[in-house]
Amino acid sequence: MKNRSDGWPELFVREKNVDYRSRENRIRIAKRVMRLFQLWQLRPADQLSLLGLSPHSRSSLNRYRSGHPVAHRKELIQRIGLLFSMYESLSRLFSSDRDSIHRWITSSNTALGRRTPLAVMLDGIDGMKIIDHYLHFQIYR
Structure with a gap:
């Protein structure tokens, strides 16, 4: 994975004005989100939940890994956008410590009532927004 000069992995750079109807763009998004899940070392069940997919949709994860595009569904694209936004924020907060970027999501957090960020995210799209x-608050406070 190539890094830009600011340490932000090129894989997760959010592009402006992306046409999510484009098959090619949705293929790139699928590859990026699968790479993110790999970096965070998430279980398939958690991956499915974060994407808002049925627990029985493991075949979707396999398709995304093998280069198929994510579905052109508003909520799915929104969830993936939130995941990329979180990773970008973590990269800014822990720019000199890549391991912390990857561990933070599964580490207990006192500000979250000792829950892990992942546990909050698994509550659904509202948890992901939280x-x-x-x-963002941690970055801009």
């Missing part, structure tokens, strides 16, 4: 807002 973590995304929390990270």
Whole structure:
């Protein structure tokens, strides 16, 4: 994975004005989100939950890994956008410590009532928004 000069992995750079209807863009998004899940070392069940997919949809994860595009569904794209936003925020907060970027998501956090950020995110899209807002607050406070 190539890093830019600011330490932000090129793989997760959020592009402006991305056409999510484009098959090619949705293929790139699928590859990026699968790489993110790999870096965070998430179980398939957690991956499915974060994407808002059925626990019985493991075949979707396999398709995304093998280069198929993510579905053009508003909520799915929104969830993936939140995941990329969280990773970007973590990269800014822990720019000199890549291990912390990857561990933070599964580490107990006193600000979250000793829950892990992942546990909050698994509560659904509202939980994902809570973590995304929390990270932005940590950056801009």
